[in-house]
Amino acid sequence: TIGYACISNSERTADLDRQIMVLEAYCNNQGWLVEIIRDLGSGINYRKxxxxxxxxxxxxxxxxxxxxxNKDRLVRFGSELIFTICEIFGTEIVIINHFSESTEEEDLGTDILEIIKVFSARLYGSRSQKNKKIVEKLQEAANQIN
Structure with a gap:
């Protein structure tokens, strides 16, 4: 049994610790030996x-x-493809929390921000001042949606 825990940035280590604790407790309760894979990176980074x-x-x-x-810990978009790979190779999938704590509007805002960050980083370079200002403005706009 593999437990997969992922956070988008190093500022969220408390969330990573919480995920690991939940995964270990759940698996131990089921009587499964578990190996935890910890990951760091955007939900739309498929090369983590x-x-x-x-x-x-x-x-x-x-x-x-x-x-x-949660389903979105794996990848933000395309988890169904990975679930199909699991099915093909005989891997059972267990999602502990089927319900999201966020609203659809919050999820949409987060998804839009992730996409904008990726494309702006490609266009302007991830460390450029122009990119940082664009991302800040878009984050403000997305927060107004929430």
Whole structure:
């Protein structure tokens, strides 16, 4: 059994610790031995070290079961593709919290911000002042949606 925990940035380490605690408690309660894969990166970054490792393990049929705290911990968009890979290679998927604590509007705002960050980083460079100002303005706008 593999538990996968992921945060988008290093400022959210408390959330990573909480995810790991929930994964371990749930798996122990089920009587499963669990290995936790910790990951750091955007939900639309499909090359995160832990995610790539997880996919390789699944495709090598080394993962009997994948446990997630929430569906969106894996990837922001396209989790169904990874779930299909799990199905093909015989990996059971367990999602502990099927319900999101955020509203649809909050999720949409977060999704839009993630997409904007990726494209603005590609256009202007992730460290440019212009990019940082654009992202700040867009974050303000997205927060008004919430």
């Amino acid at each position: 070290r832990g995610l790539v490792r997880l996919i390789k393990m699944i495709c090598s049929e080394k993962v009997e079961r994948l446990v997630l705290t």
